[in-house]
Amino acid sequence: MSIPAPLRLLLPALLLLTALAAPPAAAEPVLPPTDLSYAIEVTLLPETRALDGHEVITWTHTGERPIAEVPLHVYLNAFAHDDTTWMHGGPLRAVRYDDLVDLYGDIWGWSEPTTVQQLSADGPRPLKTTWIQPDDGNPLDHTLLLVTLDPPLLPGQTLTLDVRWTARLPIPIARTGGVDDFFLVAQWFPKLAAFEPRGLHGRADEGFSRQQFHGPTEFYADFADYDVRITAPPDWMIAATGARTDEDAAASGAVRYRQRAVHDFAFMASTTMSDHTLTHTPAGQSTPVEIRTIVPRGTEGQIPRWERAITSVLDTMSTRVGPWPYATLTVVAPPWRAARTGGMEYPTFITGLPGDVLWDSFPVADFEFPELVVIHEFIHQYFYGLLASNEREEAFLDEGFTTFWEGEATEALRGDASIGTVLGRDIDALAFRSLGLRRWAHTIDEPIARRPTWLYFPGTSGMQVYARTAATLQTASGLFGRDRLDAVFALYFQRFAFHHPTLSDFLAVAHELDDALGDLLDEAFYARAIPDYEVVSASTSPWRPPHGRVPGPHGPIDLGDAPDLADLDAIRPHVDEADGLLEVEITDPGYATPTDRADGRITRHRVRPDAPPPPQTDPDAPVIESRVRLRGPGWRHLPVQVTFTFADGARWTDTWDGRATWRDLRFIRHSPLTRVDLDPDHLLAVDVFPENNAGTVSPDRVFAADTSLWLSAVVQWLALGVTQWL
Numbered sequence: 001m002s003i004p005a006p007l008r009l010l011l012p013a014l015l016l017l018t019a020l021a022a023p024p025a026a027a028e029p030v031l032p033p034t035d036l037s038y039a040i041e042v043t044l045l046p047e048t049r050a051l052d053g054h055e056v057i058t059w060t061h062t063g064e065r066p067i068a069e070v071p072l073h074v075y076l077n078a079f080a081h082d083d084t085t086w087m088h089g090g091p092l093r094a095v096r097y098d099d100l101v102d103l104y105g106d107i108w109g110w111s112e113p114t115t116v117q118q119l120s121a122d123g124p125r126p127l128k129t130t131w132i133q134p135d136d137g138n139p140l141d142h143t144l145l146l147v148t149l150d151p152p153l154l155p156g157q158t159l160t161l162d163v164r165w166t167a168r169l170p171i172p173i174a175r176t177g178g179v180d181d182f183f184l185v186a187q188w189f190p191k192l193a194a195f196e197p198r199g200l201h202g203r204a205d206e207g208f209s210r211q212q213f214h215g216p217t218e219f220y221a222d223f224a225d226y227d228v229r230i231t232a233p234p235d236w237m238i239a240a241t242g243a244r245t246d247e248d249a250a251a252s253g254a255v256r257y258r259q260r261a262v263h264d265f266a267f268m269a270s271t272t273m274s275d276h277t278l279t280h281t282p283a284g285q286s287t288p289v290e291i292r293t294i295v296p297r298g299t300e301g302q303i304p305r306w307e308r309a310i311t312s313v314l315d316t317m318s319t320r321v322g323p324w325p326y327a328t329l330t331v332v333a334p335p336w337r338a339a340r341t342g343g344m345e346y347p348t349f350i351t352g353l354p355g356d357v358l359w360d361s362f363p364v365a366d367f368e369f370p371e372l373v374v375i376h377e378f379i380h381q382y383f384y385g386l387l388a389s390n391e392r393e394e395a396f397l398d399e400g401f402t403t404f405w406e407g408e409a410t411e412a413l414r415g416d417a418s419i420g421t422v423l424g425r426d427i428d429a430l431a432f433r434s435l436g437l438r439r440w441a442h443t444i445d446e447p448i449a450r451r452p453t454w455l456y457f458p459g460t461s462g463m464q465v466y467a468r469t470a471a472t473l474q475t476a477s478g479l480f481g482r483d484r485l486d487a488v489f490a491l492y493f494q495r496f497a498f499h500h501p502t503l504s505d506f507l508a509v510a511h512e513l514d515d516a517l518g519d520l521l522d523e524a525f526y527a528r529a530i531p532d533y534e535v536v537s538a539s540t541s542p543w544r545p546p547h548g549r550v551p552g553p554h555g556p557i558d559l560g561d562a563p564d565l566a567d568l569d570a571i572r573p574h575v576d577e578a579d580g581l582l583e584v585e586i587t588d589p590g591y592a593t594p595t596d597r598a599d600g601r602i603t604r605h606r607v608r609p610d611a612p613p614p615p616q617t618d619p620d621a622p623v624i625e626s627r628v629r630l631r632g633p634g635w636r637h638l639p640v641q642v643t644f645t646f647a648d649g650a651r652w653t654d655t656w657d658g659r660a661t662w663r664d665l666r667f668i669r670h671s672p673l674t675r676v677d678l679d680p681d682h683l684l685a686v687d688v689f690p691e692n693n694a695g696t697v698s699p700d701r702v703f704a705a706d707t708s709l710w711l712s713a714v715v716q717w718l719a720l721g722v723t724q725w726l
Contacts, residue, residue, distance in 0.1 A: 030325070031260045031261035031325055031326075032223070032261055032498050033261075034222070034223045034224050034225055034260070034261055035059060035060040035062055035222070036057070036058070036059045036060075036192065036222050036223070036224035036225070037057075037058045037059075037224055037225040037226070037227070038055055038056070038057055038058075038189070038224055038225070038226050038227070038228070038265070039055065039056045039058075039227045039228075040053065040054070040055040040056075040189055040226070040227070040228045040229070040265075041053065041054045041055070041228075041229045041231075041254070042054075042188070042189070042228070042229070042230055042231070043231040043232075044183065044185065044230065044231065044232045044236075044269055046178065046181070046183065046232070046233065046236070046269070048168065049109070049168050049169040049170075049171075049177075049178050049183075050166070050167070050168050050169075051111075051165075051166070051167040051168065051169065051185070051188060052166055053164070053165050053166070053167065053188075053189055054162075054163070054164050054165075055162075055163050055189055055190065056119075056160060056161070056162055056163075057159075057160070057161040057163065057192055058158060058159070058160050058161075059158065059159045059161075059192060059195075060156075060157070060158045060159075061153050061154070061155055061156065061157055061158070061159065061195075062155075062156075062195075062197075063155055063195065063197065063206045064155055064198075064206060065155065065205075065206065066152045066153065066154050066155070067149065067152060067153045067159075068148065068149055068152040068153075069146055069147060069148050069149065070146075070147050070149065070159070070161075070192060070193070070208060071132070071144055071145065071146050071147070071192075071193040071208050071210050072113075072116075072144070072145045072146075072147060072163075072190040072191060072192060072193070073143065073144060073145075073190070073191045073192075073193060073213065073221075074111045074113065074142060074143055074144070074145050074190050074191075075111075075143060075187030075188075075191070075213050075219075076109050076110055076111035076167050076168075076169070076170075076176070076187055076188060077110055077111055077141070077142040077143050077213075078141075078143050078187075078213045079108055079109040079110070079170040079173060079176075079177075080108055080109065080110040080142065081108060081140065082097055083138075083140050084138070084140060084141050084142075084143065084213075085133070085135065085136055085138050085141040085143065085212045085213065085214060085215075086141075086143065086212075086213045086214060086215045087215065088136075088138075088214075088215065089214055089215030089454060089461075097173075100171065100173070104171045104179070107170055107171045107173065108168075108170055109167070109168050109169045109170030109171075109176070109177065110167060110168055111165055111166075111167035111188070111190070112165060112166055112167065113129065113145065113163055113164070113165040113190055114164050114165055114166060115162070115163070115164045116129050116147055116161065116162070116163050117161070117162040117163075118149060118150055118159070118160070118161060118162075119160040119161070119162050120160070124162060125150050127147050127148055127149065127150060127161075128147070128148040128150075129145050129146065129147050129148075130145070130146045130148075131144070131145055131146075132144050132145075132146045132210070133212060134210045134211070134212070135211055135212045135214070136212065138212075141212055141213075143212045143213040144193075144210065144211070144212050144213075145190065146210075147161070161192075163190050165189075165190060167188065169183060169185065169188070172184070172334075172337070172338040172339070172340040172341045173340060174340050174341075175187065175340070175341060175344055176188065176266075176341060177338065177340070177341060178269075178338075179337050179338055180337065181270055181271045181272050182268075182269075182270045182272065182273070182334060182335050182337070182338045183268065183269045183270065184266070184268055184332070184334060184338060184341035184344075184351065185266060185267050185268070185269065186264075186266040186341075186344065186346060187213075187219075188266075189265070191221060191264075192221070192222070193208045193209050193210060193211075193221070194208065194209045194220055194221050194222045194390075194500070195207070195208050195209075195222060196208070196209055196500075200500065200502075201390060201393060201500075201502055202502075209390065209392075211392050211452075214392060214452075214453075214454035215454070218384065218391040218395065218398070219263075219264055219384075219391060220263075220388070220389075220390045220391050220392060220393075220500075221263040221264060221388075222263060223261050223262065223263050223388070223498055224261075224262065224263065225258075225259070225260045225261065226241065226242060226257070226258065226259050226260075226262060226265045227256070227258050228240065228241075228242075228256070228257050228258070228265055228267075229252070229254040229255070229256045230254060230255045230256075230257070230267055230269070231252070231253055231254045231255075232255070232269045234253065235271055236269045236270065236271055237268075237269065237270050237271065237273055237275070237294075238255040238267060238268070238269055239267065239268045239275070239292060239294055239330050239332065239349070240255075240257040240265065240266065240267035240268070240330070240349065241257060241259050241262060241264070241265045241266055241267065241330075241346055241347050241348050241349045242257045242258050242259025242262070242265075242328060242347075242348060243257065243258060243259065243290075243327060243328045244256065244257050245257070245258055259326070259328075259347065259348060261325075261498065262326075262347035262348065262385070263347065263385075263388055264346050264347055265346070265347070266346035266349050267349075268294065268330075268332050272296060272297055272335065273294050273295065273296060273297065273332075274294070274295055274296070274297050274299075274300050275292055275293065275294040275295075276292070276293050276300070276303045276307075277290060277291065277292045277293075278290075278291045278293070278307050278311075279291070280310075280311045280314060282314040282315055282317075282318035282319075282323070282324050283314075283315035283318055283319045284318055284319045284323070285318055285323050285324065287327070288327075289314065289324060289326070289327060289328065289329055290327060290328045290329070291307065291310055291311070291328075291329050291330075291331065292328070292329070292330045292331070293306050293307055293310075293330075293331045293333075294330065294331065294332045294333065295332075295333045295355035296333065296334075296335045296354075296355045296356070298357070299333070299355040299356060299357060301360070302333070302355060302359060302360065302370075305359075305368075305370065305371060306331055306333065306352065306370070306371075306374055308371070308413070309368075309370075309371040309374045309375050309413060310329065310331055310374060310375075310378060312375075312409065312412060312413040313374075313375045313378045313379065313409040313412075313413070314329075314378070315412075316405075316408065316409045316412045317378075317379060317382055317405070317409070320408070320486050320489070320490065321382055321405070321486075321489050321490055321493050322382070322386075322490060322493035322494060322497065324381075325386070326347075326348050328348050329348050329349075329350075329378075329381075330348065330349045330350070331350055331351075331352060331374060331378075332349075332350070332351045332352070333351070333352050333353065333354060333355030333370075334351055334354055334355070335354060335355065336354045336356060338354075339353075339354045342354055342373075343373055343376075343377065344377065345377045345378075345380035345381065345384055345385070347381070347385050348381070348385075350374070350377035350378055350380070350381070351377065352370060352373045352374040352377060353369070353370045353373050353374075363422055363423050364422060366420045366421045366422075367419065367420040367421065367422050367427065368414070368419045368420040369419060369420070371410075371413065371419070372406065372410055372419050372429065375406055375409045375410055375413070376402060376403070376406045379402045379405045379406055379409060380398065380402050382402075382405075382493065383397060383398040383401045383402050383405075384398040384402070386493070386497045386498065387492075387493065387496055387497055387498075387499075387500075387501055388498070388499075388500050389500060389501055389502065390500060390502075391453065392452050392453055392454060393451045393452050393453060393502075394449075394451060394453065394502060394503055395453035395465045396448055396453070396464065396465045396466075396469040396503075397501070397502070397503060397506065399465045399466050399469070400448075400465055400466055400468070400469020400470050400472075400473070401469065401470075401473070401489075403433065403466045403467065403469065403470035404469070404470040404473040404474060406429075406470075407429055407430055407433070407470070407474065408482075410429055417429050417430050419432070430474070430685065433466075433467055433470060433471075434467060434471065434685070434688045436462065436463055436467055437463050437467035437468055437471065437530070437688045438688045438689065440459065440460050440463045441463075441530045441532070441688055441689070443457065443459065443460055444457070444460050444463065444464065444468070444528075444529060444530055445457070445528050445529060446464075446528055447525060447526045447527055447528055448464050448465075448468055448469055448472070448524075448525045448526075449503055449525040449526050453465060468530060468686070469525075470685075471685040471686040471688065472521070472524040472525065472685075472686050473485065474685035474686075475520075475524070475638075475683065475684050475685045475686040475687075476517060476520055476521060476524075478681075478682075478683030478684065478685065479520065479639075479683055479684075480514065480516070480517045480520075484513070484514055484517060485517070487513055488506075488509055488510045488513055488514075488517070491509050491512070491513065492505070492506055492509045495509065503525060506521075507521055507522055507525070516637070519636070519637045520637040520638065522637075523635055523636055523637045523638070524638075524686060527635065529633075530686060530687075530688065531632075531633030531635055531638055531658075531684075531686060531687055532631075532633060532687055532688075532689050532692070533630070533631070533632055533633065533640050533658065533678045533679060533684070533687050533692075533693055534630065534631040534632075534678070534689070534692040534693070535628070535629075535630060535676050535678055535692060535693060535694060535695030536629040536630065536631050536662070536695075537627070537628070537629045537695065538626075538627070538628050538629075538673060538675075538676045538695035538696065538697060539626070539627050539697065540624050540625065540626045540627075540672040540673055540697055541624070541625055542622055542623070542624060542625070543622075543623040543624060543625040543668050544625075577613055577616060577669065578615075579606075580608065580609075580612045580613070581606040581607060581608055581609075582606070582607050582608075582609055582613070582650065582652055582667065582669065583604060583605070583606055583607075583667070583668070583669075584604070584605055584607055584652075584665055584666070584667055585602065585603070585604045585665070585666040585667075586602070586603050586604075586605065586663065586664070586665055586666075587600075587602045587663065587664035587665075587666075588600060588601060588602075588603070588660055588663055589660050589661070589662060589663075590660055591634060591659045591660045591661070593636075598659070598660075600660075607652055607654070608652075609650050609651055609652040610643075610651045610652060610653050611649055611650055611651040612650065613646070613648050613649070613650035613669075613671065614648055614649065614650075616670055618670075621670045622670070623668060623669070623670060624668070624669065624670065624671065624672040624673075625666065625667070625668050626646075626666070626667040626668075626669075626672055626673035627664070627665070627666050627667075628644070628664065628665045628666075628673070628676050628695070629662065629663075629664050630642065630656065630662060630663045630664075630665075630676075630678065631661065631662050632656065632658035632659075632660060632661055632662065632663065633658055633661075634658070634659060634660065634661045635658055635659065636659055638658050638684065638686075639655050639656065639657045639658060640655070640656055640658055640678055640679050640684060641653055641654070641655055641656075641678075641679060641680060641681065641683075642654045642655075642656055642676065642677070642678055643675075643676070643677045643680045644665075644667070644673060644675075644676055645673070645674055645675040645676075645677075646667075646669070646671045646672065646673055646674060647671045647672050647673075647674050648670070648671035650669075650671065653680075672697065673697070674696060674697055675694065675695070675696045675697075676694065676695045676696075677693065677694050678693040678694070679693055
């Protein structure tokens with residue numbers, strides 16, 4: 001039955017709250033109703049990597065206009081050859097696929113629907129199908145199939161499609177595939193595209209999201225109820241999205257999995273894996289979660305590491321963002337030969353780094369990067385899985401938000417930002433995350449918020465989607481406090497779980513709770529460039545009194561060409577600090593935008609230092625002029641603290657709004673300036689060049705010599721093959 005739009009918006013939040021308050025005896029979490037279901041039967045033939053599938057798709061049209069065509073995603077065809085749309089932005093542009101061909105022979109995977117029928121009371125009707133390429137016109141791309149209905153579907157009616165297909169999995173190039181005795185089966189069945197009502201994602205009219213499969217993006221679909229029967233050789237272990245049930249399946253030799261209200265389904269099949277099941281009730285909830293961890297044989301000793309990470313992140317997300325509404329979670333550590341299926345997320349089913357005794361060995365035994373990956377993939381369950389934004393349009397709402405929360409959950413697990421040590425050096429997860437962003441920062445010249453995700457400037461997509469978005473959120477947390485940002489995420493989740501929210505929805509929630517926080521996020525997501533505060537120069541020199549005739553407190557003073565230092569007190573009252581105040585001259589050039597402006601000006605202020613100067617005991621001590629030039633981003637909502645430290649111990653902290661692009665400061669006092677620090681508490685994570693945030697009279701070489709930069713680069717190189725698919 002059709003559910004009115006206002007009720008559809010509120011119902012998931014109400015049901016999630018009901019689940020959170022449910023008594024311990026509740027059989028399963030409460031999930032919202034859906035308009036879509038899949039009944040699938042598939043047979044896996046490992047020897048040939050073949051799939052033989054049959055599915056019945058049932059969908060109730062909740063829109064307002066008749067529908068004559070429906071698009072089906074056929075994702076496996078992205079791996080059919082090296083000139084598909086996905087391959088244009090996929091990993092084979094960085095991997096020599098000829099080497100893979102030499103190793104495996106035919107590495108490619110594909111899917112071919114053999115019959116598509118529309119079921120009705122009058123019997124099945126074969127339907128016309130056409131491959132379409134609305135994004136790029138690539139005639140060699142067959143990842144989107146348009147099905148012409150007969151008859152068209154009217155509002156309120158239910159469509160039943162009967163689809164049969166044959167397919168073959170690729171070798172594990174990325175995300176999905178099989179080799180030898182391990183198969184990670186994802187993107188494997190023809191799948192109905194998401195139906196969007198008018199207004200969603202700015203649509204002028206309702207309709208299906210017709211988009212091909214692109215390398216820099218992932219998946220976007222409507223929530224559905226899945227009932228899947230998987231047939232594999234009898235000695236193969238099966239794990240999948242949802243919960244296993246033996247009803248009606250044992251007699252046929254199939255394994256049956258069911259799950260309500262998810263938007264995708266994946267499974268694993270293998271003969272060389274071991275598993276362990278743990279039941280954990282997330283903090284603040286009453287419904288337990290059955291966690292199944294699957295690792296290669298011989299690495300069972302690592303299972304407690306994965307379980308510790310998963311239970312911790314479950315607790316973090318359920319208490320700070322929202323309740324986990326599913327009864328099961330499967331975690332798979334693939335073998336190395338299938339490493340490119342690792343670091344992926346599917347509803348209630350995630351893959352981590354390859355399971356190997358390597359992680360228990362020198363020099364990485366104390367390095368918790370495997371835990372970091374498992375944490376990251378689980379957090380996807382919230383932003384990819386439950387909120388389910390459109391990955392092709394705004395992937396940062398999943399990947400960037402997940403990367404930010406990865407840092408929060410890792411800190412909750414370990415107590416700090418470190419993810420362990422390598423060769424005795426702590427690896428700071430936040431610094432590790434910013435390395436790539438630092439490299440590409442000066443190349444980025446477009447806002448995070450521009451769409452679609454797959455058309456960022458070449459090479460910058462990952463930086464925009466992951467690192468820049470996460471740094472933006474970390475900056476908001478630093479400036480406004482963790483609790484305030486947590487409140488934004490909690491309300492965003494409560495209001496939009498199961499509803500495919502957009503950036504506009506997130507920003508509206510931020511403004512609802514705190515306009516200033518919303519203003520910062522607005523600017524950060526729509527700014528073209530990454531902000532960079534910089535201490536351009538900091539210098540000191542002896543103060544030189546003016547020559548000639550100058551005004552004095554009791555009349556003009558003729559100082560001549562060589563003024564007598566004894567006369568200086570008459571013309572330098574600003575050097576007198578008997579009241580404990582410092583005098584500073586500030587040159588602010590002003591700014592102008594289409595909506596507001598501030599004219600430049602030079603002002604002098606008596607300011608109270610954080611650490612007061614000691615009493616001046618030597619009246620003949622030389623007077624020092626200290627000058628500072630700062631450069632700022634010209635943002636409207638990114639203020640920065642600046643600390644000025646002097647040789648006599650005096651210290652003053654100022655707040656600069658950064659709206660102008662530069663600022664000069666001048667001090668005249670008996671003690672020279674020794675150091676200037678922009679953002680001394682490191683609140684502005686989005687400023688990824690901290691080495692230019694400090695200036696000293698004598699250059700500070702510590703940052704450049706810090707070997708942690710080299711070590712982090714080595715770790716980044718080591719993890720490169722997996723992290724590109726996190």
